[in-house]
Amino acid sequence: MVGRPAPKVEIDQGRLAGRWAAKGEVAVFRGVPYAAPPVGDLRWRPPQLAAPWSGVRAATKAGPSAIQHEVGLEKFLHALLSRHGWSAARTRSIEALVKRAPKPPQSEDCLHLTVRTPSPDPAARLPVMVWIHGGDHQDGSSTEILFESNALARHGVVTVAVNYRLGVMGYFAHPELVDESEHGVAGNYGTLDQIAALEWVRDNIAAFGGDPGNVTIFGESAGGESVMHMMTSPLARGLFHRAIPQSPANSGQMIHLDRPFLAWESALDQGLRFADALGATGRDQLPRLRALTPDRLYALARASLKLGYQYPVIDGHVLPESPFAAFAGGRQAPVPLMIGSTAEEGSIIQSLFDAPMAEYRFRPIPDDRLQPEIAADFGDDVDGLLAHYPGLDRRDPIAEEAFAGDTLFGGPVYHYVRHHRRAGHPAFLYLFARTPPSPTQTVGAYHAAELAFVHGSRVAPVLPMTADDRALSAEMMRYWTDFARSGDPNGGAPTADHPEWRPFDDSDPTWMRFDHEIAVVPVDRCDRYDIFTARLARLVDQMSSTASNA
Numbered sequence: 001m002v003g004r005p006a007p008k009v010e011i012d013q014g015r016l017a018g019r020w021a022a023k024g025e026v027a028v029f030r031g032v033p034y035a036a037p038p039v040g041d042l043r044w045r046p047p048q049l050a051a052p053w054s055g056v057r058a059a060t061k062a063g064p065s066a067i068q069h070e071v072g073l074e075k076f077l078h079a080l081l082s083r084h085g086w087s088a089a090r091t092r093s094i095e096a097l098v099k100r101a102p103k104p105p106q107s108e109d110c111l112h113l114t115v116r117t118p119s120p121d122p123a124a125r126l127p128v129m130v131w132i133h134g135g136d137h138q139d140g141s142s143t144e145i146l147f148e149s150n151a152l153a154r155h156g157v158v159t160v161a162v163n164y165r166l167g168v169m170g171y172f173a174h175p176e177l178v179d180e181s182e183h184g185v186a187g188n189y190g191t192l193d194q195i196a197a198l199e200w201v202r203d204n205i206a207a208f209g210g211d212p213g214n215v216t217i218f219g220e221s222a223g224g225e226s227v228m229h230m231m232t233s234p235l236a237r238g239l240f241h242r243a244i245p246q247s248p249a250n251s252g253q254m255i256h257l258d259r260p261f262l263a264w265e266s267a268l269d270q271g272l273r274f275a276d277a278l279g280a281t282g283r284d285q286l287p288r289l290r291a292l293t294p295d296r297l298y299a300l301a302r303a304s305l306k307l308g309y310q311y312p313v314i315d316g317h318v319l320p321e322s323p324f325a326a327f328a329g330g331r332q333a334p335v336p337l338m339i340g341s342t343a344e345e346g347s348i349i350q351s352l353f354d355a356p357m358a359e360y361r362f363r364p365i366p367d368d369r370l371q372p373e374i375a376a377d378f379g380d381d382v383d384g385l386l387a388h389y390p391g392l393d394r395r396d397p398i399a400e401e402a403f404a405g406d407t408l409f410g411g412p413v414y415h416y417v418r419h420h421r422r423a424g425h426p427a428f429l430y431l432f433a434r435t436p437p438s439p440t441q442t443v444g445a446y447h448a449a450e451l452a453f454v455h456g457s458r459v460a461p462v463l464p465m466t467a468d469d470r471a472l473s474a475e476m477m478r479y480w481t482d483f484a485r486s487g488d489p490n491g492g493a494p495t496a497d498h499p500e501w502r503p504f505d506d507s508d509p510t511w512m513r514f515d516h517e518i519a520v521v522p523v524d525r526c527d528r529y530d531i532f533t534a535r536l537a538r539l540v541d542q543m544s545s546t547a548s549n550a
Contacts, residue, residue, distance in 0.1 A: 006019060006020070008056065009120055011207050013053060014052050016056070018115075022153070025154055026153045027208075028114065028115070029115040029117075030062045031063040031112050031114070035111040036048040038109075039108045040290070044189060047193050062142075065143065067167070069139050069309075076448075077095070077098055079348045081094055083348075083442045084438060085437075094462055111196070113163065113197055116153040118153050118156060118157075121209050125211040126156060127156075127214045127215075128158045128214060129158070129481070130161075130218070130240070131161045132162060132194055132218070132227060133147065133220075134221030134223040134225075134448070136221070136222050137170065137190065140223075142161035142163050147161055147457070148457065151457070151473075152454075152480070155477055156481065164193035165189050168298065172189075172310055173313060174268065174272065174275060175268055175272070177271075186267070186315070187310070187315060188319065191312050195233065201239075214485070215240045216244060220450075221246075222249055223246075224246045224248030225249045227245040230333070231332045232333075235317075237333060241487070242336045245337075247448070248339070249408060253323055255313045262539075263363055267310070271310075274307050278296070278300060322540070325543055325544065327419040328537065330422070334423070335487070336425065336426040337427045338427075338480075339430070340413060341405075341413045341431065342450060343432065344405060344435075344443070345404070346400070346404035347405070347443045350397075353404065357374065357407050367395065369395070370386075370392060384531055388527065406528055411528075413429070414429075414525075414532070415533045415536050417429045417504050418533065428503055428512070430514060434450075434453070434472060450476070453473040453476050456477050479501065499518060502520055509526060
């Protein structure tokens with residue numbers, strides 16, 4: 001604001017000067033380094049402490065995004081816009097606008113975060129919400145338009161949005177990396193980045209008016225999956241106090257560092273094949289790989305789906321087990337959980353994966369019948385599966401979309417909330433069902449549809465909001481921030497527009513349904529979800545068996 005001094009804070013590394021936003025109600029600090037640049041010899045190493053600086057560092061410009069695939073994001077937007085119910089002319093104009101929009105720079109030097117606070121005063125002791133963006137662990141940024149909002153901070157919380165290493169830079173594994181690791185592991189550098197960001201929050205957020213003893217982590221898709229990784233990893237224990245995974249994916253929940261499982265090879269075998277394709281063979285491959293430019297690495301990653309998509313892995317240290325197994329055994333972080341999915345998760349995702357199940361996304365799919373691995377995996381439940389998804393055995397696209405959404409998101413969410421509640425921890429379940437307003441839309445409440453509502457984003461003309469949408473967004477932000485304050489989304493007296501959200505009860509399962517009306521209603525997909533949770537239980541047993549035989 002004109003005439004008002006810039007907000008300033010002092011953290012461990014030095015002093016920062018931010019900028020006032022939202023008519024002076026929110027102080028924003030961008031491009032804050034929470035770890036040293038992971039470049040040169042620090043490529044594919046755990047994050048190191050950020051270097052201190054002298055004087056006052058300007059924190060008014062966002063840091064670079066992580067290097068990424070980008071293709072996935074373009075395909076996602078195209079699939080969304082083409083089914084939004086707009087005219088062909090409007091769709092083309094919006095797509096052209098998206099293409100012309102400036103893209104943030106990308107760099108290996110990406111370990112920065114953004115802090116938004118309504119009160120940069122250490123005495124404020126406000127709840128903290130740390131956002132982990134999604135993007136299949138390959139794409140995305142903390143500065144995407146859906147997250148660039150001051151609305152949550154205006155609800156009286158301090159928000160932190162984190163960039164972390166992605167894809168090849170974030171999850172590459174190789175035997176020589178194992179050899180140089182003091183823990184005998186490789187990969188999961190992006191996950192370690194997230195943990196380092198939480199350590200930074202613990203050590204520095206009080207300077208921004210945040211309470212380091214009241215931290216909520218939240219994220220969507222791969223970000224939601226990352227929240228489950230934080231709840232599983234012993235390295236993250238105690239760094240957060242509540243968790244909100246939104247549509248947590250299962251793309252990397254069953255990949256192992258040193259052995260194959262299902263259709264996935266081990267991460268080490270994939271890394272060796274990746275190095276071989278780059279011409280790094282024989283001994284001492286790692287120095288040659290670290291000397292390659294990011295462009296050279298990502299040229300291969302973008303050209304080869306099976307080689308180039310690299311994910312978090314079960315390594316025995318950062319992730320000692322799959323989150324599915326941790327929750328089934330009651331070994332997850334014992335913090336309040338608020339979790340949910342959207343009603344039509346698969347409407348876009350199925351076309352992006354071109355496979356009904358993430359763990360078989362790189363295998364050929366028969367054109368005219370059920371994928372053989374699906375029939376084998378579901379066994380005695382396959383008849384029930386086909387009853388719930390009629391046409392799945394003849395590749396009906398509507399059946400495949402519904403099946404993909406439930407196997408990737410709805411079923412895993414039900415697994416998590418059920419086991420968390422059985423372990424005696426507070427748990428709240430939701431379903432986001434709001435659809436685009438056009439009567440000709442075919443995308444439904446698609447994957448990521450809730451993001452603009454949760455963050456209070458204004459994303460017109462790409463995703464315009466009606467007055468009713470804005471009202472729904474306000475109520476959702478109230479639930480989210482009340483949960484961050486106390487671990488209970490019911491922060492005040494219920495009203496007709498803001499009903500009481502009951503904790504999940506396995507004997508009488510209900511969820512909060514966010515649609516044109518907000519209401520607690522029975523979970524109407526229990527029979528479907530039971531099929532997926534039974535399969536997950538079998539897979540947890542298989543993972544335990546393969547581990548004992550390794």
